[in-house]
Amino acid sequence: SQTIHQWPATLVQPVGSPLSLECTVEGTSNPNLYWYRQAAGRGLQLLFYSVGIGQISSEVPQNLSASRPQDRQFILSSKKLLLSDSGFYLCAWSVGRDIQYFGAGTRLSVL
Amino acid sequence: AQSVTQLDSQVPVFEEAPVELRCNYSSSVSVYLFWYVQYPNQGLQLLLKYLSGSTLVKGINGFEAEFNKSQTSFHLRKPSVHISDTAEYFCAVSGGTGTASKLTFGTGTRLQVTL
Numbered sequence: 116s117q118t119i120h121q122w123p124a125t126l127v128q129p130v131g132s133p134l135s136l137e138c139t140v141e142g143t144s145n146p147n148l149y150w151y152r153q154a155a156g157r158g159l160q161l162l163f164y165s166v167g168i169g170q171i172s173s174e175v176p177q178n179l180s181a182s183r184p185q186d187r188q189f190i191l192s193s194k195k196l197l198l199s200d201s202g203f204y205l206c207a208w209s210v211g212r213d214i215q216y217f218g219a220g221t222r223l224s225v226l
Numbered sequence: 227a228q229s230v231t232q233l234d235s236q237v238p239v240f241e242e243a244p245v246e247l248r249c250n251y252s253s254s255v256s257v258y259l260f261w262y263v264q265y266p267n268q269g270l271q272l273l274l275k276y277l278s279g280s281t282l283v284k285g286i287n288g289f290e291a292e293f294n295k296s297q298t299s300f301h302l303r304k305p306s307v308h309i310s311d312t313a314e315y316f317c318a319v320s321g322g323t324g325t326a327s328k329l330t331f332g333t334g335t336r337l338q339v340t341l
Contacts, residue, residue, distance in 0.1 A: 149327075149329075157333060157334075158316065158331040158332055158333040158334055159270075159316065159331040160331075161328060161330075164328065205269055205270065207270075209327045211327065212258060212320055212327040213258075213275075213277070214260070214272055214275060214327075215260075215272075215327055215329060216272075217262075217269035217270040217271070218269050219268060219269045220267070220268065220269050222267065
């Protein structure tokens with residue numbers, strides 16, 4: 116069966132520090148991968164998605180970047196965090212346009 | 227472009243009462259529709275989906291939803307709720323012609339079930 120791992124579960128970082136969140140998927144090949152952010156009291160916003168290794172599409176301009184160095188690995192990064200980067204970050208995978216399966220999320224607090 | 231509107235930010239309901247969570251969408255292309263549930267500090271879990279076919283879709287935990295193309299709605303219903311149904315519910319639409327599922331989410335509805 117397929118599983119998705121996301122870590123860390125919680126993270127507290129100072130403003131201006133770098134960020135690296137990792138997501139890996141097991142049990143499937145060539146999945147579509149996604150990063151979402153959920154700000155407090157708001158819905159989910161799609162940040163990036165990838166349909167293959169090295170292929171990244173950005174949905175909104177921001178302080179973040181994404182990379183897909185391996186088929187089932189998706190990384191969310193920032194060189195310098197801002198206060199506005201705080202939120203709940205969710206990774207997801209899908210096969211084509213069908214169901215997206217979500218990880219447990221990372222709670223990021225930038226202080 | 228596509229959008230999703232969840233009309234109610236919070237829905238309080240007594241246990242064993244019926245509930246309907248409303249969702250309206252707009253899209254210029256054919257869509258797939260989803261309802262997800264999120265328990266506190268957890269990821270999202272799929273409740274049900276509409277891809278094509280029958281407009282009445284049954285999901286997990288006794289939930290169902292009806293796709294109404296003329297009203298561009300996909301309301302979620304449950305005939306009798308339980309305390310454990312207390313959670314945040316998100317409606318989402320997947321449109322476009324690419325191979326990726328670019329979901330647009332509503333802002334969520336907080337379902338609060340009390341005794």
